[in-house]
Amino acid sequence: MYFGKEKQENHDRIPPNQKVTTGWPVLHVGDVPYYEKDLSNWDLRIGGLVDRPTVLTFEQILSLPETSQVNDIHCVTGWSKFDNEWEGISTQQVAEYVGIRKEAKFVMLEAEEGWTTNTPLADFLKETSILAHKHNGEVLTPEHGYPLRMVMPHLYFWKSAKWIRAIKFRSEDQQGFWERNGYHMYGDPWKEQRFAWD
Numbered sequence: 001m002y003f004g005k006e007k008q009e010n011h012d013r014i015p016p017n018q019k020v021t022t023g024w025p026v027l028h029v030g031d032v033p034y035y036e037k038d039l040s041n042w043d044l045r046i047g048g049l050v051d052r053p054t055v056l057t058f059e060q061i062l063s064l065p066e067t068s069q070v071n072d073i074h075c076v077t078g079w080s081k082f083d084n085e086w087e088g089i090s091t092q093q094v095a096e097y098v099g100i101r102k103e104a105k106f107v108m109l110e111a112e113e114g115w116t117t118n119t120p121l122a123d124f125l126k127e128t129s130i131l132a133h134k135h136n137g138e139v140l141t142p143e144h145g146y147p148l149r150m151v152m153p154h155l156y157f158w159k160s161a162k163w164i165r166a167i168k169f170r171s172e173d174q175q176g177f178w179e180r181n182g183y184h185m186y187g188d189p190w191k192e193q194r195f196a197w198d
């Protein structure tokens with residue numbers, strides 16, 4: 001089949017059975033937390049197999065060196081969105097801050113209301129992974145994860161926890177919320193690892 005140049009490039013950017021959207025669907029279970037401008041009851045807890053278990057306020061997060069990433073995201077329900085610019089802090093920065101022990105091989109990301117998702121440590125630390133507080137130059141909306149969300153664009157987007165509240169480093173892999181409910185432990189969109197049996 002013939003594709004024009006642009007189409008061919010896009011074709012190479014779309015994982016199997018995904019369709020590009022220009023909007024940005026909102027997808028989650030549970031309620032959206034509305035913090036408005038008061039983050040005094042918000043913190044990010046980083047613990048498990050680390051040398052320095054840490055609780056960060058949002059101000060402390062903003063005081064860490066900033067980074068940005070531009071990437072494509074792929075939701076397991078079939079939409080992909082290109083060219084998202086994220087600003088936030090790098091996961092490697094977080095790792096340095098707390099000192100990850102060598103026994104740590106996996107990460108559990110915990111969000112509001114006890115929602116969780118799991119990932120190998122190497123994927124969390126990938127240079128394209130970012131803890132983001134801005135998307136395309138704007139502060140995240142409550143629906144998209146305000147004040148802070150994970151973004152790991154190389155995995156299906158369910159691994160990118162919105163409203164992240166804790167990061168736990170572990171020696172063993174454990175299922176998160178969707179993983180317990182039939183989704184894949186890893187979730188590579190290029191291999192279509194949607195469900196546990198894929």
Ligand SMILES: Nc1nc2c(c(=O)[nH]1)N[C@H]1C(S)=C(S)[C@@H](COP(=O)(O)O)O[C@H]1N2
Binds near residue numbers: 026028075157
């Ligand atoms: N806390 C939390 N994060 C979550 C989810 C959720 O239910 N709760 N859903 C995931 C899923 S399935 C997707 S596709 C993306 C959707 O992010 P968006 O609403 O910003 O597009 O968030 C992911 N992160």
Ligand SMILES: [Mo]
Binds near residue numbers: 076158
């Ligand atoms: Mo999703």
